[in-house]
Amino acid sequence: MIYLYDSPLGQVSYEWDGEACLHVWLERHEAAKTSNKNPVSLWLDAYFNAENASLPPLAEPATPFQIVMREGLLNIPAGEVRTYGEIARALHTSPRAMGQALGANPLPILIPCHRVIAAEGLGGFACGIEWKKNLLKFERGF
Numbered sequence: 001m002i003y004l005y006d007s008p009l010g011q012v013s014y015e016w017d018g019e020a021c022l023h024v025w026l027e028r029h030e031a032a033k034t035s036n037k038n039p040v041s042l043w044l045d046a047y048f049n050a051e052n053a054s055l056p057p058l059a060e061p062a063t064p065f066q067i068v069m070r071e072g073l074l075n076i077p078a079g080e081v082r083t084y085g086e087i088a089r090a091l092h093t094s095p096r097a098m099g100q101a102l103g104a105n106p107l108p109i110l111i112p113c114h115r116v117i118a119a120e121g122l123g124g125f126a127c128g129i130e131w132k133k134n135l136l137k138f139e140r141g142f
Helices: 039-048 064-074 084-090 095-103 129-140
Strands: 002-007 010-016 021-025
Touching: 002 039, 010 039, 064 084, 064 095, 084 095
Parallel strands: none
Antiparallel strands: 002 010, 010 021
């Protein structure tokens, strides 16, 4: 089922199948229903209140690289950033491959791809550069 969550930064939609979060959209999804208290909405409540919480169960990564990428992204503390090059070196890949993988991240915010920036500037963000700017600014206030 797809749920809607009203965050302080805008509407977030997410797909929760009762066992795992399958997808997150940083916008209102046309099929979204008002959120109920499931593990994803509880995690989002904690996140937007600058509280620590364990991630809800997530969809399994599609590839072995995505497993490594998730771990690398989850190791970037809120309010901090790393460059595509730094993450690529740590994960033994290229910055371009890293950028492509980040752009395909189905779980933004939960898997914090917004914390990866270009060497000179913000770089891209599949959910829109304004979301990236706002998430980084929000996290710096934690």
